[in-house]
Amino acid sequence: MxxxxxxxxxxxxxxxxxxxxxxxxxxxxxxxxxxxxxxxxxxxADKQTLLAAVADTILARGGRPLPEGSWEERARASCHTLRDACLAWTDGAEVVATVRAFGLGARAPYDELVGVLTEGGLDPELAGTASRTLLHFVLGHALDEQTHRQAGSAGAIASDPTSTDHTSDFETGLDLVLAGLAVRATR
Incomplete structure (x- = not known):
């Protein structure tokens, strides 16, 4: 076949x-x-190219339209969409982060954030740096969550793999990054 x-x-x-x-x-x-x-x-051509297609599919299937609102609200929604898409698949965050780091794909979240931030009035250079910072936070956090869940599920650590402790931590961290960006944007 x-x-x-x-x-x-x-x-x-x-x-x-x-x-x-x-x-x-x-x-x-x-x-x-x-x-x-x-x-x-x-x-x-190779496994890396396959993983790039897998990462782009993870992102596409988890995509949601951004709501209307301020750049902060739209950036927050974009970050949540990325996190949710990565967490929907075993090792999804690792696949997306790796493909992105190798420059093989997974560009959609970056492009979306840059668009949101520049439309919100941020300087394009700052918008690029801020977008990369947000992606590092989201992907790193999602990877940490997945690793913790998998270790708990495998019995490697004494933890409930379905715990939602990470959700409030994600919100607080995202608040910190966006608040700092808002201060910087008003300068």
Whole structure:
């Protein structure tokens, strides 16, 4: 059976969600699709290119339109959307952060934040730095949450993996970053 590019990405997402990033190999993905791993290279030059497509799909599926409102409200909504999209998939934050760090994809959240901040009157250079800072906070926080949940689920730490302690911490941290940016923007 011949698979389309979207079929490969969908199956990669399923493997990611069930087994995690360390077990998302070309060999396992080929087995899941019922093809030789080399057949995947028809659609993707290498695993990094596949992961870029996976990251972009995670972001697209988790995307939501931004609400009307101030730049602070819109930036907050964008950060929540990114966090929720990453947390919806096992190791989603790691995939998105890695792809972004390698410059292979996952640009949508950055582009969206830069647009929100420049439309809000921030200098474009400051908007770029602020967007990267917000992304580092959101992705780092989501990665920490996922790692904590997985360690709790595996019994590696004595913690309730469904605990929502991280949610209030996320809100407070986001408040701090946005408040600092608002002060800087008024200078």
């Amino acid at each position: 011949r698979h389309r590019r979207d079929d490969v990405v969908d199956r990669a997402l399923a493997v990611l969600d069930v087994h995690g990033l360390p077990d998302l190999t070309m060999r396992r993905l080929g087995n899941e699709l019922g093809v030789q791993p080399s057949a995947i290279y028809h659609h993707f």
